[in-house]
Amino acid sequence: MGRQRAELWRNAVWLPDGAQLDERCCFGDASAATKCARISNFLVWQMRAAMAAVDERYPCVDPEWLEWQASRAAAGVSGGLSWLGMYVDDAMAASADDLLWQLDGSPALSGDGLQLRRATAHFEAARAVLVRFGWGSEQSKERPPAEVLEALGAELHLVEERLRLAWPKRRRYAEHARAVAAELRCERCDYMRVLGRLTSAVQCYPIGRQHLHAAWRVARTRFRLTDGSVPVTKAVRRDLLWWAAELEREGHEGVPLAAAGEREQSYIYADASGEQGWMAWAVEGGELLYAEGEWSELERRSLIICEKELLASTWGLVALQPLLQLAVVSYTDNTVAQAAMQSMAPGSAAMQELTARRTQFLFEHEVVEQSRRITSKANLWADLGSRRQLAAVLQQAERLGLSARRVTVPCAWRDTTELCDIALADHGGPPPARV
Numbered sequence: 001m002g003r004q005r006a007e008l009w010r011n012a013v014w015l016p017d018g019a020q021l022d023e024r025c026c027f028g029d030a031s032a033a034t035k036c037a038r039i040s041n042f043l044v045w046q047m048r049a050a051m052a053a054v055d056e057r058y059p060c061v062d063p064e065w066l067e068w069q070a071s072r073a074a075a076g077v078s079g080g081l082s083w084l085g086m087y088v089d090d091a092m093a094a095s096a097d098d099l100l101w102q103l104d105g106s107p108a109l110s111g112d113g114l115q116l117r118r119a120t121a122h123f124e125a126a127r128a129v130l131v132r133f134g135w136g137s138e139q140s141k142e143r144p145p146a147e148v149l150e151a152l153g154a155e156l157h158l159v160e161e162r163l164r165l166a167w168p169k170r171r172r173y174a175e176h177a178r179a180v181a182a183e184l185r186c187e188r189c190d191y192m193r194v195l196g197r198l199t200s201a202v203q204c205y206p207i208g209r210q211h212l213h214a215a216w217r218v219a220r221t222r223f224r225l226t227d228g229s230v231p232v233t234k235a236v237r238r239d240l241l242w243w244a245a246e247l248e249r250e251g252h253e254g255v256p257l258a259a260a261g262e263r264e265q266s267y268i269y270a271d272a273s274g275e276q277g278w279m280a281w282a283v284e285g286g287e288l289l290y291a292e293g294e295w296s297e298l299e300r301r302s303l304i305i306c307e308k309e310l311l312a313s314t315w316g317l318v319a320l321q322p323l324l325q326l327a328v329v330s331y332t333d334n335t336v337a338q339a340a341m342q343s344m345a346p347g348s349a350a351m352q353e354l355t356a357r358r359t360q361f362l363f364e365h366e367v368v369e370q371s372r373r374i375t376s377k378a379n380l381w382a383d384l385g386s387r388r389q390l391a392a393v394l395q396q397a398e399r400l401g402l403s404a405r406r407v408t409v410p411c412a413w414r415d416t417t418e419l420c421d422i423a424l425a426d427h428g429g430p431p432p433a434r435v
Contacts, residue, residue, distance in 0.1 A: 008021065009021075036088060036089070040086045040088065040089070041086075043086065043091070043129065043130070043133070044084060044085065044086045044091070046129045046133070047084050047091065047093075047125070047126040047129045048082075048084050050125040050126060050128065050129050051082045051084065051093075051095070051122045051125050051126060052080075052082075053125065054118065054121045054122055054125050055080075055081050055082070055118075057103075058100040058101060058102070058108055058116075058118070058121070059101075059103070060081060060096070060098060060118075061098075061101055062096075062098035062099070065081065065096050065098050069081075081095065081096040081118060082094065082095040082096065082118075082122050083095075084126065087152060090141075090151065090152060091126065092149070092151045092152075093122065093123070093126060095118060095119040095122040095123070095145065096118050096119065097117050097118060097119040097145065098117070098118050099115050099116070099117055099118075100115065100116040100117065100118055100121060117145070119145035120144070120145055122145075123144055123145055127142075147159050150166050153165065153166050153168075153169035154166060154169075154203075154204065155254075156257065158257075161256055161257045161258065162253070162254040162255065162256065162257065163203070163204060163254050163255050163256075163257055164204055164252050164253075164254030165201055165204040165205070165247070165252065165254070169201075170201075170247040170248070170252065171247070171248070173194075173197050173198065173201055173243070173247050174243070174244040174247035174248045175244075176193070176194045176197060177194055177198065177240045177241070177243045177244040177247070178240070178241070178244045180194050180232060180240055181232065181236075181237045181240035181241050181244070183232050184231070184232060185229040185230060185231050185232060186229060186230050186232055187228075187229055187230075188228055188229060188230050191215075191219065191229075191230040191232075192219065194240070195212065195215055195216065195219060198212060198215075198243055199212060201243075201247070203255070204252075204254050204255055205246060205247075206255060206344070206359075207359055207360070207363055208242075208243060208246065209343075209344045209345055209359075210344065210352075210355065210356035210359050210360075211239040211242045211243060212239065212345070213239075213345070213349075213352040213356070214233065214235035214236050214238075214239055215236045215239060215240070216345075217349070218230060218231065218232075218233060218236055264325045264327065265325055265327045265328065265329055266282055266284060266321075266324035266325040266327070266328050266329070267282060267283075267328075267329045267331065268280055268281070268282045268313070268316050268317060268320055268321070268324070268328055268329070268330050268331065269281055269282070269316075269331045269374065269379055269381065269382045270309070270312045270313040270315075270316040270330070270331070270332055270382055271309070271312060271332070271333060271376075271379050271382035271383045271385070271386045272305070272308040272309045272311065272312040272334075272386050273308075273383075273386040273387050274305050274308065275295070275300060276294065276295065276386060276387050276388050277292065277293055277294040277295055277385075277386050277387070277388055278292060278293060278295070278308065278311070278312035278315065278385075278386050279291070279292035279312070279316075279381070279382050279384075279385025279386045279390070279393075280292070280312055280313065280315060280316020280317075280319070280320060280382065281316070281320075281381055281382060281385070281393075282316075282320050282323075282324055283402065284323060284324055286401070286402060286403065287402060287403050287404070287405055288394075288397045288402045288403065288404040288405070289320050289323055289324075289405055289407055290320075290385065290390075290393070290404065290405075290406060290407065291315060291316055291319040291320060291406070291407045291408065291409055292385045292386075292390060292406075293315075293409070293414075294388065295308070296416075298416070298417070298420050299311075299416055299420060302420035302421075302423045302424050303350065303419075303420065303423050304348075304423070304427070305334070306334055306336035306337050306340075306348075306351070307348065307350050307351055307354070307423060309332055309333075309334035309336070309337035310332075310334075310336075310337040310340055310341070310346075310351055310354055310355070311354060311416070311419075312382075312386070313330055313332050313337060313341065314354055314357070314358045314413075315409045315413060315414075316330075317330060317358065317361070317367075317369070318361055318409065318410060318413050319407045319408065319409045319410070319413075320407055321365065321367055322365075323407065326365075326366060326367055326368060327367075327368045327369075327370075328367055328368070328369045328370070329369075329370050329371075329372055330369055330370070330371050330372070331371075331372050331373070331374040331379065332371065332373065332374065332379075333373065333374050333375060333376045333378075333379045333383075335373060337351075338371050338372070338373050340355055341355075341358075341369070341371035342371050344359055348423070348426055349422050349423070349425070349426035350419055350420075350422045350423035350426060353418075353419060353422055354419060357413075381393045381396070381397075
């Protein structure tokens with residue numbers, strides 16, 4: 001793409017011995033990134049139009065694909081036969097792979113006499129767009145239509161419906177993690193590089209996010225060593241070695257490409273008061289299931305309100321979920337707690353520890369959870385229960401024709417001694433004295 005002379009001044013770089021003008025498109029130039037995005041968006045628009053022209057020329061007649069399009073339309077979702085996206089200069093697409101037929105009903109044939117398939121026609125149409133605008137497609141990087149695609153270091157397997165990190169990238173990331181774990185202190189740029197790599201790998205190792213908390217805490221601390229390096233603590237070393245082992249493991253499961261069908265859902269509502277207690281409840285089969293309790297003196301003075309809210313939701317999850325569906329929607333009226341449940345990467349040390357335990361529970365019990373916010377006024381029963389007004393909740397439930405059953409939190413989850421110690425240390429207070 002040509003560049004206007006009036007914009008070349010943006011590429012000026014001031015050096016100790018004067019200025020330098022680089023007329024190329026520089027990565028450090030913000031305007032260059034904007035131009036790249038414009039070009040990418042333009043190409044995506046053109047390639048999508050070219051692929052749509054293929055569909056117009058060869059309307060789909062395959063019964064299964066027609067049924068699929070009808071079901072998508074009924075759900076209010078686009079039923080297009082292709083999708084294409086672009087990340088900087090890497091384009092990826094998905095396409096139906098039915099056989100193509102002319103409008104007169106005769107098969108659409110290629111130059112060698114074989115009947116064309118839609119995915120191949122889409123691929124050729126997209127590639128032709130690049131040629132038309134003066135670019136070539138890098139043949140060594142091209143991936144013609146296939147059921148397994150490797151793109152941007154990730155493997156998409158359509159038959160198994162899994163997204164995995166490709167082995168070459170896993171090997172590089174594992175070697176880097178082990179190299180940093182072997183050091184007592186690490187150059188900050190190298191330390192941040194391995195954190196960036198592992199944070200990216202989380203998309204295929206979602207439980208791995210819980211093994212990055214210690215490393216990110218060290219990265220954010222102010223006690224930098226005098227030479228600008230970062231100390232590799234025992235906790236950081238332990239997590240980096242966990243990552244290296246997982247990345248090198250043969251049975252890389254990855255993540256599903258999409259939700260595994262429609263699931264029945266259960267809904268858990270939870271709330272916590274600052275001084276009194278907590279409650280979580282759900283309704284299943286005409287029965288009100290609830291768990292509640294009063295804060296201990298240690299919990300009351302150790303945990304801040306967002307930590308108590310997350311703890312109430314977690315206790316409700318582990319106590320009630322075994323009696324509910326495997327797909328759970330968890331409601332909370334605390335935005336910080338909700339953010340911790342959504343991102344699995346909270347800021348406080350206590351919430352990080354609690355989130356790690358919560359995530360492990362979800363994985364071990366194969367529970368799919370979605371977190372949602374509810375206003376405090378709408379979260380009435382949980383709010384009343386957290387303020388030790390359980391009788392009012394049970395009375396209202398009875399009027400609605402619901403029977404009530406109290407569910408207890410497992411003892412292993414109810415012991416919060418370690419969690420409170422972490423919270424006190426994180427908030428700057430001394431550990432409580434114990435007899």
